[in-house]
Amino acid sequence: MSVLPDAVFFTEENSALAVAERLSKTERTRLSDALIAVVGQVHTIIKEIRPTPEEWQQTIAFLTEVGHACDDKRQEWVLLADLLGLSALVEDMNSRRPPSATQNTVRGPFYRPDAPHLPLGANISLDGVGEPLTVTGIVQGLDGFPLAGAMVETWQANSQGFYENQQPDLQPEFNLRGVFTTDADGRFHYKTVKSAGYSVPDDGPVGQLLGRIGYPLRRPAHLHFIIKAAGYQPLTTHVFDGGDPNVREDALFGVKHGLLGHFRKSAGEAAAPNWALDFTFVLCPKKVEARR
Amino acid sequence: MSVLPDAVFFTEENSALAVAERLSKTERTRLSDALIAVVGQVHTIIKEIRPTPEEWQQTIAFLTEVGHACDDKRQEWVLLADLLGLSALVEDMNSRRPPSATQNTVRGPFYRPDAPHLPLGANISLDGVGEPLTVTGIVQGLDGFPLAGAMVETWQANSQGFYENQQPDLQPEFNLRGVFTTDADGRFHYKTVKSAGYSVPDDGPVGQLLGRIGYPLRRPAHLHFIIKAAGYQPLTTHVFDGGDPNVREDALFGVKHGLLGHFRKSAGEAAAPNWALDFTFVLCPKKVEARR
Numbered sequence: 001m002s003v004l005p006d007a008v009f010f011t012e013e014n015s016a017l018a019v020a021e022r023l024s025k026t027e028r029t030r031l032s033d034a035l036i037a038v039v040g041q042v043h044t045i046i047k048e049i050r051p052t053p054e055e056w057q058q059t060i061a062f063l064t065e066v067g068h069a070c071d072d073k074r075q076e077w078v079l080l081a082d083l084l085g086l087s088a089l090v091e092d093m094n095s096r097r098p099p100s101a102t103q104n105t106v107r108g109p110f111y112r113p114d115a116p117h118l119p120l121g122a123n124i125s126l127d128g129v130g131e132p133l134t135v136t137g138i139v140q141g142l143d144g145f146p147l148a149g150a151m152v153e154t155w156q157a158n159s160q161g162f163y164e165n166q167q168p169d170l171q172p173e174f175n176l177r178g179v180f181t182t183d184a185d186g187r188f189h190y191k192t193v194k195s196a197g198y199s200v201p202d203d204g205p206v207g208q209l210l211g212r213i214g215y216p217l218r219r220p221a222h223l224h225f226i227i228k229a230a231g232y233q234p235l236t237t238h239v240f241d242g243g244d245p246n247v248r249e250d251a252l253f254g255v256k257h258g259l260l261g262h263f264r265k266s267a268g269e270a271a272a273p274n275w276a277l278d279f280t281f282v283l284c285p286k287k288v289e290a291r292r
Numbered sequence: 293m294s295v296l297p298d299a300v301f302f303t304e305e306n307s308a309l310a311v312a313e314r315l316s317k318t319e320r321t322r323l324s325d326a327l328i329a330v331v332g333q334v335h336t337i338i339k340e341i342r343p344t345p346e347e348w349q350q351t352i353a354f355l356t357e358v359g360h361a362c363d364d365k366r367q368e369w370v371l372l373a374d375l376l377g378l379s380a381l382v383e384d385m386n387s388r389r390p391p392s393a394t395q396n397t398v399r400g401p402f403y404r405p406d407a408p409h410l411p412l413g414a415n416i417s418l419d420g421v422g423e424p425l426t427v428t429g430i431v432q433g434l435d436g437f438p439l440a441g442a443m444v445e446t447w448q449a450n451s452q453g454f455y456e457n458q459q460p461d462l463q464p465e466f467n468l469r470g471v472f473t474t475d476a477d478g479r480f481h482y483k484t485v486k487s488a489g490y491s492v493p494d495d496g497p498v499g500q501l502l503g504r505i506g507y508p509l510r511r512p513a514h515l516h517f518i519i520k521a522a523g524y525q526p527l528t529t530h531v532f533d534g535g536d537p538n539v540r541e542d543a544l545f546g547v548k549h550g551l552l553g554h555f556r557k558s559a560g561e562a563a564a565p566n567w568a569l570d571f572t573f574v575l576c577p578k579k580v581e582a583r584r
Contacts, residue, residue, distance in 0.1 A: 085307050
């Protein structure tokens with residue numbers, strides 16, 4: 001019988017080290033480095049929480065359910081990462097911009113890459129349902145130089161908080177989506193309707209779990225944009241309605257001070273107002289490295 | 293437009309705090325406390341690893357696959373928890389025993405609750421395939437007092453490393469399983485065959501990922517036991533073959549110094565040896581609280 005010192009065996013005290021040592025003997029790759037980091041922190045979490053056997057079984061059951069809820073149309077793991085700020089963190093780490101540039105955000109699940117190219121002034125509300133909104137804006141560089149010929153792609157929810165690809169039977173295809181090109185002064189304008197905020201899905205395991213403890217699941221009203229100009233870093237961002245009651249508690253942690261838009265009542269009756277938004281997008285040249 | 297200070301919004305720097313603050317406003321439960329711990333550590337992991345967008349997508353895809361691989365017969369999340377030492381950690385934390393008591397381990401996925409009760413001396417190898425092994429042992433309390441009438445339940449893999457419920461068409465039902473009762477001296481004995489070590493499943497996403505970097509996926513040869521005696525804490529444990537070449541690298545981190553058995557060649561030719569194992573199980577009275 002071999003004589004094996006206690007030290008080489010797993011104990012509650014050395015648990016993370018025992019696993020990390022085994023990982024450190026594998027081929028060194030991004031994966032093994034990542035697993036070493038994951039193992040260290042996850043053992044710390046478990047020692048902090050001290051789950052009972054029943055709680056541990058519930059945890060395994062929850063993780064399993066999250067996977068089972070994922071299909072072609074639903075990504076419950078992304079939703080969990082979104083709601084715990086992980087998606088926003090990864091996005092922020094990978095798209096650092098100088099402070100004066102417009103900040104990047106996650107693209108979100110409702111983007112379609114095939115929206116129609118439209119002339120300036122077009123109305124992207126194909127069903128006309130909602131309070132009219134005129135969006136005007138300018139695309140410029142860090143130095144304030146206006147960028148002519150920039151591509152401004154937008155998509156948004158309707159006045160009930162639904163995107164057209166969530167309601168293929170209720171909204172016209174490509175409703176509230178369009179691609180515009182800035183004029184010689186770097187400006188663009190189009191017509192639409194004011195979008196409403198909405199709740200992220202709460203009928204899956206993630207929404208059920210977090211909803212049960214009263215965790216915020218709502219997004220404030222917002223418009224999505226992707227802006228591209230030759231020589232500049234592409235920008236994927238939101239413009240949020242600064243007057244939305246949920247603007248401090250965006251479920252996806254996308255709201256930043258520089259992304260608050262001022263939606264002004266421009267005309268019309270109080271019961272049926274017209275709205276206007278003017279927004280400045282500041283792009284970062286490709287050659288400028290973000291500060292690390 | 294509301295004036296909202298930057299500080300209330302999510303940034304790369306305050307990310308974990310921003311989420312924890314939101315969680316701390318929910319109803320305070322075990323769940324919200326656990327999520328606060330999870331969020332803090334997971335943000336730390338992400339900042340340490342700094343995944344690229346592609347690596348993050350691969351992570352989401354892996355987590356999704358792990359769930360999709362789970363079904364009635366396969367629990368890939370438990371396998372991942374096993375291989376990263378998380379199952380062993382939770383087990384150890386929830387079954388602390390005094391140092392002189394036999395240590396508890398995970399039960400593992402191959403247990404069946406309905407094994408037959410057998411007289412002492414019975415042979416649990418129903419097909420007789422493998423090298424004969426005689427197991428003898430005693431069940432006693434911390435004070436060395438032998439425990440008569442204790443229940444000794446055992447199950448094991450065959451000489452090829454498979455449990456009967458993995459091979460319903462190749463092995464007789466209940467092969468290598470049985471429940472015995474200790475005699476007046478607290479002793480038991482039965483006949484079986486020497487089990488072989490085996491690999492955990494490597495055809496699912498977890499085995500594929502960890503196998504790719506050469507992470508150990510083998511378990512050393514072992515016998516499983518559940519021991520119960522009136523007035524004592526039930527014991528679920530393994531006895532490992534101290535001579536198995538993989539005994540230092542059990543994929544499930546179950547090996548402990550006190551669980552190494554000495555499998556002796558007792559008789560027979562070198563090419564067809566007979567084996568003997570004698571083991572002492574020390575149970576902990578129900579009233580003794582484990583040290584914390």
